[in-house]
Amino acid sequence: MQHNKRAVVTGVALLSALALAGCSGGGSGTDNGGGGDAAACAPSDGDVTLEFTSWIPGIEDVAALWNEENPDIQVEVQTGPNGNGGTYQSFFSQLEAGNAPDLGQIEYDALASFRVQDGLEDLSVCEDVVAAEAEFIPWTWGQVTLGTDGVYGVPQDSGPMALFYRSDLFEQNGIAVPTTWEEYKEAAKAVRAAGGYITNFSTADINQFAGFVWQGNGDWFSNNGEEWTVDLTGEQSTTVAEYWQELLDEDLVATYPAWTEEWNNAYNSGEVWTWNSAVWGANSISSGAPDTAGKWSVAPSPQWEAGDASSGNWGGSSIAVFKGTDHLYEATKFALWLNTSDEALTALNKSANIYPATTAGLELPSLQEGVEFYGGQKIYDVFAEAAAQVNPDFVWGPTMTQTYADVSDGFQKAVTGQGTLLEALAAAQESTIATLKAQSIPVAE
Amino acid sequence: MSLLTRTAGATADDLKPSSRGPKESILSRGAALIVMGVFTLYFLVPIWWLFIASTKDRGDLLTTNALWFADWNFFANVGDLLTYNDGIYVRWLLNSLGYAGVGALLATVFAGMCGYALAKYRFRGREAYFNTVLGGVLVPATALALPLFLLFSQVNMTNTFWAVLLPSIVSPFGVYLSRIYASASVPDELIEAGRIDGASEVRTYFTISMRLMMPALITVFLFQFVSIWNNFFLPLIMLRSQELFPVTYGLYSWNTQLNQIPELRTYVLVGSFLSIVPLIIAFLLLQRFWRNGLGTGSVK
Numbered sequence: 001m002q003h004n005k006r007a008v009v010t011g012v013a014l015l016s017a018l019a020l021a022g023c024s025g026g027g028s029g030t031d032n033g034g035g036g037d038a039a040a041c042a043p044s045d046g047d048v049t050l051e052f053t054s055w056i057p058g059i060e061d062v063a064a065l066w067n068e069e070n071p072d073i074q075v076e077v078q079t080g081p082n083g084n085g086g087t088y089q090s091f092f093s094q095l096e097a098g099n100a101p102d103l104g105q106i107e108y109d110a111l112a113s114f115r116v117q118d119g120l121e122d123l124s125v126c127e128d129v130v131a132a133e134a135e136f137i138p139w140t141w142g143q144v145t146l147g148t149d150g151v152y153g154v155p156q157d158s159g160p161m162a163l164f165y166r167s168d169l170f171e172q173n174g175i176a177v178p179t180t181w182e183e184y185k186e187a188a189k190a191v192r193a194a195g196g197y198i199t200n201f202s203t204a205d206i207n208q209f210a211g212f213v214w215q216g217n218g219d220w221f222s223n224n225g226e227e228w229t230v231d232l233t234g235e236q237s238t239t240v241a242e243y244w245q246e247l248l249d250e251d252l253v254a255t256y257p258a259w260t261e262e263w264n265n266a267y268n269s270g271e272v273w274t275w276n277s278a279v280w281g282a283n284s285i286s287s288g289a290p291d292t293a294g295k296w297s298v299a300p301s302p303q304w305e306a307g308d309a310s311s312g313n314w315g316g317s318s319i320a321v322f323k324g325t326d327h328l329y330e331a332t333k334f335a336l337w338l339n340t341s342d343e344a345l346t347a348l349n350k351s352a353n354i355y356p357a358t359t360a361g362l363e364l365p366s367l368q369e370g371v372e373f374y375g376g377q378k379i380y381d382v383f384a385e386a387a388a389q390v391n392p393d394f395v396w397g398p399t400m401t402q403t404y405a406d407v408s409d410g411f412q413k414a415v416t417g418q419g420t421l422l423e424a425l426a427a428a429q430e431s432t433i434a435t436l437k438a439q440s441i442p443v444a445e
Numbered sequence: 446m447s448l449l450t451r452t453a454g455a456t457a458d459d460l461k462p463s464s465r466g467p468k469e470s471i472l473s474r475g476a477a478l479i480v481m482g483v484f485t486l487y488f489l490v491p492i493w494w495l496f497i498a499s500t501k502d503r504g505d506l507l508t509t510n511a512l513w514f515a516d517w518n519f520f521a522n523v524g525d526l527l528t529y530n531d532g533i534y535v536r537w538l539l540n541s542l543g544y545a546g547v548g549a550l551l552a553t554v555f556a557g558m559c560g561y562a563l564a565k566y567r568f569r570g571r572e573a574y575f576n577t578v579l580g581g582v583l584v585p586a587t588a589l590a591l592p593l594f595l596l597f598s599q600v601n602m603t604n605t606f607w608a609v610l611l612p613s614i615v616s617p618f619g620v621y622l623s624r625i626y627a628s629a630s631v632p633d634e635l636i637e638a639g640r641i642d643g644a645s646e647v648r649t650y651f652t653i654s655m656r657l658m659m660p661a662l663i664t665v666f667l668f669q670f671v672s673i674w675n676n677f678f679l680p681l682i683m684l685r686s687q688e689l690f691p692v693t694y695g696l697y698s699w700n701t702q703l704n705q706i707p708e709l710r711t712y713v714l715v716g717s718f719l720s721i722v723p724l725i726i727a728f729l730l731l732q733r734f735w736r737n738g739l740g741t742g743s744v745k
Binding site: 057085093094097099265268286287288 | 503504506507508511591594595598599601603604681682684685686687697698700701702703706707710
């Protein structure tokens with residue numbers, strides 16, 4: 001009996017020792033840590049396999065095109081939920097563990113967070129990347145340089161904004177399509193009198209609000225290389241907040257939670273008449289409000305001053321190369337092909353409605369056609385025009401997740417009448433500075 | 446005697462709600478039924494909604510009554526779901542069955558042996574081990590995901606089947622339950638008898654003790670199966686390749702892409718509905734043992 005027990009104990013000990021040995025055996029030698037060969041941008045010897053994480057639907061088919069033509073640089077695609085839905089979280093843990101993929105999809109507003117955590121390779125050491133600058137729409141390039149001399153990603157897509165509106169309802173009620181924000185407010189009153197709402201003010205889409213600020217050349221963040229300046233309550237921000245506050249106070253806009261069934265239904269039933277949204281919004285409307293097919297049109301965004309021609313941006317992303325990659329040269333080669341070649345851009349547009357960030361990309365044949373849902377209007381012409389009117393200097397801060405959450409909380413209160421949009425921005429200003437300090441990121445005050 | 450007198454002397458007043466004793470009044474009984482009814486509805490309505498939603502096509506989903514049928518498209522939806530993206534959904538379902546089935550089975554075997562050992566053998570530090578395991582019950586699985594990721598990264602095992610399976614075979618609650626149950630339901634005499642007949646400890650465990658512990662083990666299995674099936678955070682942290690996703694994570698990643706691919710809305714709904722079916726089956730099949738298991742310990 002005593003014997004037996006001892007045998008069991010020894011057996012267990014032996015097994016665990018074996019298991020441990022097995023584990024560490026597998027680990028040694030393949031651990032590539034965080035310290036890659038970052039300085040040089042030279043081709044690697046032999047065949048290379050790149051890991052690339054993206055959540056763009058159909059991206060694996062686009063990578064397959066590349067793999068066919070480049071047997072020596074194979075790309076393995078990995079997918080998951082969208083960035084804020086979990087993929088950024090996993091990028092950060094992979095960076096921490098030193099096994100991040102070579103390339104990853106990162107939206108513009110999250111790039112600064114990754115740079116601050118020292119997670120990105122500076123691509124300006126690669127000649128090809130520097131030379132490609134001219135191919136991109138200038139402001140998209142500004143999004144990846146983050147206001148520095150470095151380049152922290154290759155722009156992929158953009159979200160220039162315009163005004164989606166129910167042309168049938170505007171016409172039936174004899175309301176002119178607004179070209180300035182002042183006219184928009186007047187139209188809002190007329191629409192309200194006709195029983196509808198001109199638009200829905202979303203407390204969740206802080207990106208849209210930022211787009212309005214961006215349109216008026218406002219700026220939320222700036223970075224002089226040493227310190228960050230936070231300016232959520234700047235002049236333009238204040239103007240935009242007061243404008244929408246007035247619409248809210250006078251009950252001229254609906255306040256459904258965005259992206260819900262109620263929200264879709266408000267558009268589908270004709271209760272809400274317009275949406276200031278990005279180019280990808282075209283798809284949101286056609287999928288969320290299928291009964292309104294043929295009744296929508298697209299016009300340029302209303303302007304702050306009559307005669308201006310300025311646009312905001314909502315969304316867009318880049319392909320970044322993560323710190324620790326052993327194949328910087330090959331990674332940038334693939335990223336450039338993915339975002340500049342007609343072949344890849346056509347495929348991306350077809351599979352996921354990706355709206356390219358290159359000037360040549362805006363001339364893709366698929367973007368020149370009339371869209372049936374919009375009564376055959378060539379809506380992409382409007383967006384191509386808007387894309388050229390976006391202020392190139394807008395910069396996102398390094399703690400956007402927190403900023404969005406705080407602004408959104410404040411907006412929610414404002415919508416229920418317990419505060420104002422301006423107060424929400426002021427509170428978020430303070431908490432953003434506090435968050436930056438807590439992460440030891442220098443802030444100018 | 447006193448009992449008799451009381452019964453004999455009982456008047457109508459004594460039977461009013463103020464009277465003491467285990468007998469409940471019609472009023473409180475009714476109240477309890479109403480509360481239970483409301484809660485049952487509260488739990489069932491979302492499932493009903495899910496079922497209704499999965500029978501509609503995309504247009505009807507937004508425009509028709511959310512709790513009643515429109516055009517019946519259930520089978521067409523299921524067909525679309527199963528063929529979308531080369532049938533990746535089926536793959537996810539099989540993955541989930543693999544993670545939850547194999548994981549729960551191994552967890553049950555280990556927890557059973559561990560609990561049995563803690564209950565039936567005397568060795569130094571036994572209580573310390575047990576208390577450590579008990580402490581493990583209190584640590585939420587989510588809090589462990591990140592450290593686990595870092596550990597698995599060290600040995601290059603992230604983004605593999607094992608990265609989700611291995612952490613799932615640990616069940617502190619299972620050890621706890623097995624220990625309690627084993628000490629109550631496996632008599633020492635029986636083990637002694639086995640030893641006298643020359644059976645090894647291992648054989649005694651597998652041929653005698655384990656069978657006596659079966660109700661507890663089934664419970665552990667069921668608990669573990671459900672928690673692995675529903676575990677979301679661990680796969681989110683560990684996995685990058687679509688082919689390895691369990692169904693919960695797969696559906697979630699679809700759900701974050703609704704803006705770009707609208708037809709996914711239907712797939713997410715039908716997919717969610719189908720994904721709860723295995724859980725319901727597991728419950729119905731094992732329920733008999735489960736009730737038996739929870740009851741046995743308490744009455745003894």
